[in-house]
Amino acid sequence: MALPNQLLGNCTVVDARVLDGVSPQKDAGVWIDGDRIAATGPYAEVAARARAAGPVVERDLNGAYVTPGLVNMHTHFSLSLPGSGGDGVKDLGPHDLALYMADGARRTLDCGVTTVRNVAEKDHADFALRRAIRAGWVPGPRMYTAGRALVCTGGHGHESGDTMECDGPVGFRHGVRSQIKAGADLIKVMISGGIAGEHEGIATPQLFADEMAAVIETAHAWGRKVTAHAGPAEVIAAAVELGLDCVEHGYQLTPQVAARMAERGTALVPTLLVTRCKEFFDELGVPEWMQCRSLGAGPRHLESFAMAVEAGVEILLGSDMPPFWSFEGTNATVRELENLAEQLGPARALHAGTRGPIRWLGAEDDLGTVEEGKYADLIAMDDDPLDDTSAFRGVRWVMKGGRLVRDEEQR
Template identity: 65%
Template sequence: MSAPASLALQGSMVLTNLRLVDGDGSEPQEGLALVIEDGVIAVVVPETSPAARDGVDLGGAFVMPGLVNMHNHFSLSLPGPGGDAVSALGPHDLALYMADAARRTLLAGVTTVRCVAEKGGADFALRRAIDAGLVAGPRIRTAGRALCCTGGHGHDTDDTLECDGADGFARGVRSQISLGADLIKLMISGGIAGEHEQITTPQLTRDEMAAAISTAHSWGRRVTAHAGPAAVIAEAVELGLDCVEHGYELTPEVAALMAAHGTALVPTLVVTRAQAFFDDLGVPPWMQERSLAAGDRHLQSYRFALDAGVEVLLGSDMPPYWHFEETTAIVRELEHMQQGGLAPLDVIRAATSAPARWLGDEGRYGMLRPGHAADLIAMPGDPTAGIEALRGIDFVMRGGVVVRDDRARAVVAS
């Protein structure tokens, strides 16, 4: 017999007196109760049902699926003193640092993450530890180390793997899959954080992209790419790219191409509006200037994607739990998505059911329906009326286990 997990992985509970906001873009539903058994929503019943008797009263809170952050880095290290301190961590310290980041991420209401470049393989160990109940954190889907060319974007930290030539990139893909990667991340252009490059710098050849994408697809893995310029994105989309990260400089034509091919966009709008975060980390002036100067074009690019019907998905890039502009980075990203033209109901979908579908996990989480994981958040305000309501998140559950309940603490304090 194995030793019991240190943390509860599945819980059973009935939640009543709530207003249900599903992840499918529908309006809130009242008069319902969620019956949770062994970490899964067993049935949704009228709150007058005998099955709802003796449930936990949520006081009329709005309840929606937990957030899915599709651009996550637990080991992020940007240029500057803050990032240098992370890069200097040894493997044991790094693992503990990332475990703490995972715990904070979960408490911020993010119940699933897609990691898109982590250091030294620690993400695989962290995933195992969370799944075993050894540490608290969200469900992890990870790309392992991102693949870049020699000297390419992110080459100076070990969250990337330098590859060259079609054979090199094919081997790089296989190396991450052999470790347990759920997807593959490519660095196909320059970006904000590379001192000796520009956002518009193409970094992979057509043959390199084709080899990586076809190899990943052959192994049943989807591919996303750090990418800024339209021409580079267009070439990758034609080769079968499944998702674009950032997309700083899309055009209407390239956005239309993405929509036609079913290529999603994770816009990470907050990264070109993050001066306070950069100041916290001591990010050097050249990077701050590059980031802030890209902000207007980045927002225009996002609007081109919306107009073309590209599926957009939530991704913060910044640590989602970071206290930023009087909320968290993940909520601030959602607010930017709304302010950029996405209706609140569509923002909710982009943060819940749509990412689950991209990850191949449709039916497992991302909606509040029977058979789905009981991953959910609650708040007093109505997020369908304005996504800023998520600033009031005060209850987080993962797998039927309550991991945060601010209201319970308030009762005890009073």
């Protein structure tokens, strides 16, 4: 019997149906050797190869559907919205904050989210957490992180330690380089207002063109992609022309701007939950002004998302709400994926939560599909997610890098 977080070594997963976004496989075997997939295919063939290589631990998943682990591309383990709940996070000391974030990482992995993209975390605690996860000191997903988000003086999110205030092209170039120096995998920049800033609106532009150009040019010169918190179409359009790689939220797109995003290869992480989560806001004591702004933006947000889908923009899964948060009968990651599926359909939603994000992260050689040579980051559920995305509500088995981190049958 394998225990949670035990490296299974030469392991064969048996009697599974593998869905990896490439080609569905029934009655499949997945041979896991160490932390990587050694082979996939018909069970009898894979099992024979594995047994020939040495002693085998076989795990019968009883016909479960196996997919790559989910990827959440808009994560904040140190999120602190306005209100009493957020104030409690802001008041944490550095040691408490690290432990709080580590607990969030553990809970995220337990949900079947094996990779995250952190897009603004407090005081560079994310880099310590990333090191701890890689070293095996704490359980958690693979982390790609932006460090602190860059923002103009007084701009969106300036109140917290998860942003760095900059002004002018020189200031923003320095901001990019400072995050890369700290270890950032990507750069996040706030180019407009949002729903959580009391003295701004969603449509408030916050960077001039030369400042946006400085961020994108500098980051690209260092081999880093740039994602931008952005709401209004005009601001997004200007950034897309400058080479922006990804838009977060995109509350107020137009068909023309969505079409240009598709042409330029600019992805969208729509974070649909943030404009339809009153229960979450109430739980955190979020003030009325923010709730009204957020929930009031919902209808236009959905229209904007539909425009992006129609234009062929690459859609990527990201919740903004903590990935593990219990919400509407499931966790925030799955609930966001269900919202995406209403427009995308189950197959494209699976792509948006697995292969698409991994490709954006540049990690497709190692992750994103169930194929030979890739890391054994796998999840299993009893229902078919290609029939209904809500199948992910039933994730019962989670593996990351060949280590079993959740097994409902052993609990």
